Amino acid sequence: MPAMKAVRMHRIGEPGVLTVEELPRPEPGPGDVLVRVHAAGVNPPDWYARRGFAGIPEDIRPTLPLPYTPGSDVSGTVAAVGHGVTEWREGDEVFGLVRFPSLENGGKGYAEYTTSPASHLARKPASLSHVEAAGVPMAGLTAYQFIVDHIKLDEGRRVLVNGAAGGVGHFAVQLAKIKGAYVIGVASGRHETFLRELGVDEFLDYTTTRVEDEVRDVDVLIDTVGGPDAHRFLPVLRRGGVISPIFYAEYHQERAADLGISFRRGQVHSDGGQLAELARLLEEGRLRVGVDSVFPLAEAAKAHERAERGHIQGKIVMRVAPDQTGRPASR
Secondary structure (H helix, E strand, O other): OOEEEEEOOOOOOOOOEEEEEEOOOOOOOOOOOEEEEEEEOOOHHHHHOOOOOOOHHHHOOOOOOOOOOOOOOOEEEEEEOOOOOOOOOOOOEEEEEOOOOOOOOOOOOOOOOEEEEEHEEOOOOOOHHHHHHHHHHHHHHHHHHHHHHOOOOOOEEEEEEOOOHHHHHHHHHHHHHHOOOOOEEEOHHHHHHHHHHOOOEEEEOOOOOOOOHHOOOOEEEEEEOOOOOHHHHHHHEEEEEEEOOOOOOOOHHHHHHHEEEEEEEEOOOHHHHHHHHHHHHHHOOOOOOEEEEEHHHHHHHHHHHHHHOOOOOOEEEEEEOOOOOOOOOOO
16 A cells, blocks of 8 residues: 655644654545645644644543544645545645544644545636745634634624634634624734735734723624633623634623624634635635745654744744645745
Protein backbone atom coordinates (compact mmCIF):
# COMPACT_ATOMS: atom_id res chain seq x y z
CA MET A 1 0.00 0.00 0.00
CA PRO A 2 1.41 3.47 -0.89
CA ALA A 3 2.71 5.49 2.04
CA MET A 4 2.34 9.15 2.96
CA LYS A 5 3.50 11.57 5.64
CA ALA A 6 1.02 12.70 8.27
CA VAL A 7 1.07 14.47 11.62
CA ARG A 8 0.01 12.33 14.57
CA MET A 9 -0.20 12.68 18.31
CA HIS A 10 -0.05 9.69 20.64
CA ARG A 11 -0.77 11.59 23.83
CA ILE A 12 -2.39 14.79 25.04
CA GLY A 13 -0.02 17.66 25.65
CA GLU A 14 1.93 20.66 24.45
CA PRO A 15 2.62 21.34 20.73
CA GLY A 16 5.63 19.00 20.81
CA VAL A 17 3.32 15.96 20.89
CA LEU A 18 2.66 16.62 17.18
CA THR A 19 5.12 14.57 15.12
CA VAL A 20 5.33 13.60 11.46
CA GLU A 21 5.07 9.88 10.74
CA GLU A 22 4.81 7.66 7.68
CA LEU A 23 1.39 6.05 7.36
CA PRO A 24 -0.51 4.07 4.72
CA ARG A 25 -2.32 6.28 2.24
CA PRO A 26 -6.10 6.11 2.83
CA GLU A 27 -8.53 4.73 0.26
CA PRO A 28 -11.79 6.50 -0.59
CA GLY A 29 -14.92 4.59 0.43
CA PRO A 30 -18.33 4.85 -1.27
CA GLY A 31 -19.28 8.49 -1.67
CA ASP A 32 -15.78 9.65 -0.72
CA VAL A 33 -13.01 11.49 -2.52
CA LEU A 34 -9.28 10.99 -1.98
CA VAL A 35 -7.65 14.42 -1.80
CA ARG A 36 -3.97 15.08 -2.29
CA VAL A 37 -3.58 17.83 0.29
CA HIS A 38 -1.64 20.90 -0.81
CA ALA A 39 -2.42 22.98 2.30
CA ALA A 40 -4.23 22.50 5.61
CA GLY A 41 -5.78 25.19 7.78
CA VAL A 42 -5.02 25.44 11.49
CA ASN A 43 -8.10 26.01 13.67
CA PRO A 44 -8.92 26.31 17.39
CA PRO A 45 -10.49 22.81 17.57
CA ASP A 46 -7.09 21.41 16.48
CA TRP A 47 -5.30 22.71 19.56
CA TYR A 48 -8.32 22.13 21.81
CA ALA A 49 -8.10 18.46 20.80
CA ARG A 50 -4.35 18.41 21.34
CA ARG A 51 -4.92 19.66 24.88
CA GLY A 52 -7.61 17.01 25.46
CA PHE A 53 -10.40 19.62 25.50
CA ALA A 54 -9.21 20.75 28.93
CA GLY A 55 -11.41 23.86 28.74
CA ILE A 56 -14.61 21.80 28.62
CA PRO A 57 -16.24 20.58 31.88
CA GLU A 58 -15.08 17.03 32.56
CA ASP A 59 -18.58 15.53 32.58
CA ILE A 60 -19.21 16.60 28.97
CA ARG A 61 -15.61 16.52 27.71
CA PRO A 62 -15.16 14.51 24.46
CA THR A 63 -12.80 11.55 24.48
CA LEU A 64 -10.11 11.91 21.87
CA PRO A 65 -9.24 8.70 19.98
CA LEU A 66 -5.48 8.19 20.02
CA PRO A 67 -3.33 8.15 17.98
CA TYR A 68 -4.93 11.17 16.37
CA THR A 69 -4.31 13.24 13.22
CA PRO A 70 -5.74 16.76 13.53
CA GLY A 71 -7.02 18.96 10.75
CA SER A 72 -10.39 19.60 9.15
CA ASP A 73 -9.57 22.35 6.59
CA VAL A 74 -7.90 21.22 3.39
CA SER A 75 -7.23 22.45 -0.12
CA GLY A 76 -5.83 20.16 -2.77
CA THR A 77 -6.51 18.05 -5.84
CA VAL A 78 -8.71 15.02 -6.28
CA ALA A 79 -6.48 11.93 -6.51
CA ALA A 80 -9.24 9.30 -6.76
CA VAL A 81 -12.98 8.94 -6.22
CA GLY A 82 -14.97 6.26 -4.46
CA HIS A 83 -17.98 4.34 -5.74
CA GLY A 84 -20.95 6.53 -6.56
CA VAL A 85 -19.08 9.83 -6.81
CA THR A 86 -19.99 11.62 -10.03
CA GLU A 87 -19.47 15.32 -9.21
CA TRP A 88 -15.67 15.14 -8.90
CA ARG A 89 -12.96 13.79 -11.17
CA GLU A 90 -9.26 13.14 -10.72
CA GLY A 91 -7.31 16.39 -11.00
CA ASP A 92 -10.11 18.70 -9.82
CA GLU A 93 -8.95 21.40 -7.42
CA VAL A 94 -11.11 21.34 -4.30
CA PHE A 95 -11.24 22.67 -0.76
CA GLY A 96 -13.42 21.84 2.19
CA LEU A 97 -14.23 21.48 5.86
CA VAL A 98 -13.97 17.71 6.18
CA ARG A 99 -16.13 15.63 8.52
CA PHE A 100 -16.58 18.33 11.11
CA PRO A 101 -17.51 18.13 13.97
CA SER A 102 -16.80 14.39 14.05
CA LEU A 103 -13.89 13.27 16.24
CA GLU A 104 -14.05 9.52 15.66
CA ASN A 105 -13.84 9.94 11.90
CA GLY A 106 -12.50 13.48 11.59
CA GLY A 107 -10.88 15.22 8.67
CA LYS A 108 -7.27 14.12 9.30
CA GLY A 109 -6.14 17.08 7.22
CA TYR A 110 -2.57 17.36 8.56
CA ALA A 111 -1.44 14.81 5.99
CA GLU A 112 -0.33 14.45 2.40
CA TYR A 113 -3.59 12.65 1.58
CA THR A 114 -6.97 12.46 3.23
CA THR A 115 -10.46 11.32 2.29
CA SER A 116 -13.59 13.44 2.34
CA PRO A 117 -17.27 12.91 1.64
CA ALA A 118 -17.86 14.37 -1.81
CA SER A 119 -20.56 16.66 -0.39
CA HIS A 120 -18.11 18.35 2.00
CA LEU A 121 -16.02 19.79 -0.85
CA ALA A 122 -16.35 22.76 -3.18
CA ARG A 123 -14.34 23.78 -6.22
CA LYS A 124 -11.34 25.87 -5.22
CA PRO A 125 -11.56 29.42 -6.59
CA ALA A 126 -9.04 29.75 -9.41
CA SER A 127 -7.98 33.15 -8.08
CA LEU A 128 -6.79 31.66 -4.76
CA SER A 129 -3.65 29.69 -4.01
CA HIS A 130 -4.13 26.44 -2.10
CA VAL A 131 -2.66 28.12 0.97
CA GLU A 132 -5.29 30.85 0.84
CA ALA A 133 -8.09 28.39 0.10
CA ALA A 134 -7.13 26.23 3.09
CA GLY A 135 -7.70 29.25 5.33
CA VAL A 136 -11.36 29.54 4.36
CA PRO A 137 -13.48 26.50 5.27
CA MET A 138 -13.99 26.41 9.05
CA ALA A 139 -13.68 30.15 9.70
CA GLY A 140 -15.66 31.10 6.60
CA LEU A 141 -18.43 28.58 7.23
CA THR A 142 -18.66 29.56 10.89
CA ALA A 143 -19.19 33.20 9.94
CA TYR A 144 -21.58 32.27 7.13
CA GLN A 145 -23.69 29.89 9.21
CA PHE A 146 -23.94 32.36 12.07
CA ILE A 147 -24.89 35.32 9.88
CA VAL A 148 -27.16 33.51 7.42
CA ASP A 149 -28.59 30.54 9.33
CA HIS A 150 -28.64 31.62 12.97
CA ILE A 151 -28.79 35.43 13.07
CA LYS A 152 -30.54 35.79 9.70
CA LEU A 153 -28.97 39.21 9.43
CA ASP A 154 -31.07 41.93 7.78
CA GLU A 155 -29.87 44.96 5.86
CA GLY A 156 -29.25 48.09 7.90
CA ARG A 157 -28.43 46.39 11.22
CA ARG A 158 -25.65 47.65 13.47
CA VAL A 159 -23.22 44.78 14.03
CA LEU A 160 -20.26 44.72 16.42
CA VAL A 161 -17.64 42.03 15.77
CA ASN A 162 -15.36 41.41 18.75
CA GLY A 163 -12.07 39.84 17.67
CA ALA A 164 -12.67 41.21 14.19
CA ALA A 165 -9.18 40.51 12.82
CA GLY A 166 -9.12 36.78 13.63
CA GLY A 167 -10.15 33.84 11.48
CA VAL A 168 -13.92 33.93 12.05
CA GLY A 169 -13.92 37.64 12.80
CA HIS A 170 -12.50 38.85 9.50
CA PHE A 171 -15.01 36.75 7.55
CA ALA A 172 -17.88 37.93 9.79
CA VAL A 173 -16.95 41.56 9.09
CA GLN A 174 -17.04 41.01 5.34
CA LEU A 175 -20.19 38.89 5.25
CA ALA A 176 -22.04 41.38 7.46
CA LYS A 177 -21.03 44.16 5.06
CA ILE A 178 -22.23 42.08 2.10
CA LYS A 179 -25.58 41.79 3.94
CA GLY A 180 -25.75 45.56 4.16
CA ALA A 181 -24.90 45.97 7.85
CA TYR A 182 -23.11 48.84 9.58
CA VAL A 183 -20.08 47.09 11.07
CA ILE A 184 -18.01 48.05 14.10
CA GLY A 185 -14.79 46.06 14.38
CA VAL A 186 -12.99 45.55 17.71
CA ALA A 187 -9.36 44.41 17.68
CA SER A 188 -5.91 45.63 18.72
CA GLY A 189 -4.61 48.74 17.01
CA ARG A 190 -2.12 46.93 14.80
CA HIS A 191 -5.05 45.41 12.87
CA GLU A 192 -6.76 48.71 12.04
CA THR A 193 -5.48 49.04 8.47
CA PHE A 194 -6.40 45.40 7.70
CA LEU A 195 -9.94 45.84 9.02
CA ARG A 196 -10.53 49.16 7.31
CA GLU A 197 -9.48 47.49 4.05
CA LEU A 198 -12.14 44.85 4.75
CA GLY A 199 -14.77 47.57 5.09
CA VAL A 200 -15.46 48.18 8.78
CA ASP A 201 -17.42 51.40 9.31
CA GLU A 202 -15.88 51.97 12.72
CA PHE A 203 -12.75 50.55 14.33
CA LEU A 204 -12.10 50.36 18.07
CA ASP A 205 -8.77 49.41 19.62
CA TYR A 206 -9.63 47.43 22.75
CA THR A 207 -6.15 48.07 24.17
CA THR A 208 -6.82 51.82 24.43
CA THR A 209 -10.63 52.07 24.47
CA ARG A 210 -13.33 50.63 26.73
CA VAL A 211 -15.79 49.53 24.06
CA GLU A 212 -18.65 49.37 26.55
CA ASP A 213 -18.19 53.08 27.27
CA GLU A 214 -18.08 54.15 23.63
CA VAL A 215 -20.73 52.15 21.75
CA ARG A 216 -24.51 51.93 22.09
CA ASP A 217 -27.54 50.67 20.15
CA VAL A 218 -25.88 47.66 18.54
CA ASP A 219 -28.36 45.17 17.07
CA VAL A 220 -26.02 42.18 16.92
CA LEU A 221 -22.82 41.28 18.79
CA ILE A 222 -20.74 38.58 17.12
CA ASP A 223 -18.25 37.67 19.83
CA THR A 224 -15.35 35.55 18.61
CA VAL A 225 -13.37 36.03 21.84
CA GLY A 226 -15.74 35.16 24.71
CA GLY A 227 -14.31 34.57 28.15
CA PRO A 228 -15.47 35.16 31.73
CA ASP A 229 -15.92 38.93 31.38
CA ALA A 230 -17.83 38.96 28.08
CA HIS A 231 -20.82 40.41 29.96
CA ARG A 232 -19.08 43.80 29.77
CA PHE A 233 -20.55 44.09 26.26
CA LEU A 234 -24.18 44.03 27.43
CA PRO A 235 -24.43 47.86 27.57
CA VAL A 236 -23.52 48.19 23.88
CA LEU A 237 -26.64 46.29 22.78
CA ARG A 238 -30.04 47.84 22.29
CA ARG A 239 -32.98 46.34 24.16
CA GLY A 240 -33.97 43.22 22.24
CA GLY A 241 -30.56 42.85 20.64
CA VAL A 242 -28.81 39.61 19.74
CA ILE A 243 -25.57 38.03 20.97
CA SER A 244 -23.92 35.34 18.88
CA PRO A 245 -21.02 33.82 20.83
CA ILE A 246 -18.53 31.76 18.85
CA PHE A 247 -16.75 30.42 21.97
CA TYR A 248 -17.74 29.91 25.58
CA ALA A 249 -18.46 33.18 27.38
CA GLU A 250 -20.17 34.49 30.51
CA TYR A 251 -22.86 37.03 29.66
CA HIS A 252 -24.84 37.08 32.94
CA GLN A 253 -27.85 35.39 31.39
CA GLU A 254 -30.42 36.78 33.84
CA ARG A 255 -29.29 40.35 33.26
CA ALA A 256 -29.26 39.75 29.50
CA ALA A 257 -32.81 38.38 29.71
CA ASP A 258 -33.93 41.49 31.61
CA LEU A 259 -32.60 43.54 28.71
CA GLY A 260 -34.52 41.41 26.21
CA ILE A 261 -31.29 40.14 24.69
CA SER A 262 -31.46 36.80 22.91
CA PHE A 263 -28.71 34.36 21.99
CA ARG A 264 -28.29 32.77 18.57
CA ARG A 265 -25.58 30.20 18.12
CA GLY A 266 -24.81 26.82 16.64
CA GLN A 267 -22.05 24.33 15.91
CA VAL A 268 -20.32 24.87 12.59
CA HIS A 269 -20.64 21.86 10.31
CA SER A 270 -19.34 20.70 6.94
CA ASP A 271 -21.40 21.94 3.98
CA GLY A 272 -20.03 21.89 0.45
CA GLY A 273 -22.97 23.90 -0.90
CA GLN A 274 -22.41 26.79 1.47
CA LEU A 275 -18.68 26.62 0.83
CA ALA A 276 -19.42 26.93 -2.90
CA GLU A 277 -21.28 30.17 -2.11
CA LEU A 278 -18.21 31.45 -0.26
CA ALA A 279 -16.09 30.38 -3.23
CA ARG A 280 -18.30 32.47 -5.52
CA LEU A 281 -17.85 35.54 -3.32
CA LEU A 282 -14.09 34.95 -3.21
CA GLU A 283 -13.90 34.56 -6.98
CA GLU A 284 -15.88 37.77 -7.46
CA GLY A 285 -13.48 39.64 -5.18
CA ARG A 286 -16.23 40.47 -2.67
CA LEU A 287 -14.63 38.31 0.02
CA ARG A 288 -11.00 38.04 1.01
CA VAL A 289 -9.04 35.59 3.14
CA GLY A 290 -6.24 36.91 5.31
CA VAL A 291 -3.28 34.60 5.92
CA ASP A 292 -1.32 35.38 9.08
CA SER A 293 1.51 32.88 8.64
CA VAL A 294 2.46 29.71 6.74
CA PHE A 295 4.35 26.68 8.09
CA PRO A 296 5.49 23.44 6.44
CA LEU A 297 3.78 20.24 7.60
CA ALA A 298 6.94 19.24 9.47
CA GLU A 299 6.50 22.32 11.67
CA ALA A 300 2.96 21.59 12.86
CA ALA A 301 4.13 22.13 16.44
CA LYS A 302 5.41 25.61 15.56
CA ALA A 303 2.10 26.39 13.83
CA HIS A 304 0.28 25.52 17.06
CA GLU A 305 2.71 27.59 19.10
CA ARG A 306 1.99 30.57 16.85
CA ALA A 307 -1.76 29.98 17.16
CA GLU A 308 -1.65 29.86 20.93
CA ARG A 309 0.29 33.12 21.18
CA GLY A 310 -2.79 34.83 19.76
CA HIS A 311 -3.17 38.26 18.09
CA ILE A 312 -3.60 36.52 14.75
CA GLN A 313 -4.56 38.45 11.62
CA GLY A 314 -6.61 36.06 9.53
CA LYS A 315 -5.59 32.40 9.42
CA ILE A 316 -2.59 30.16 10.05
CA VAL A 317 -2.01 27.58 7.31
CA MET A 318 0.36 24.68 6.77
CA ARG A 319 1.77 24.12 3.30
CA VAL A 320 1.78 20.38 2.63
CA ALA A 321 2.78 20.26 -1.06
CA PRO A 322 4.13 22.79 -3.57
CA ASP A 323 1.33 25.02 -4.87
CA GLN A 324 0.44 24.14 -8.43
CA THR A 325 -1.69 27.22 -9.19
CA GLY A 326 1.19 29.48 -10.10
CA ARG A 327 -0.21 32.12 -7.75
CA PRO A 328 1.86 33.04 -4.69
CA ALA A 329 0.13 32.79 -1.33
CA SER A 330 -0.43 36.06 0.49
CA ARG A 331 1.19 36.42 3.89
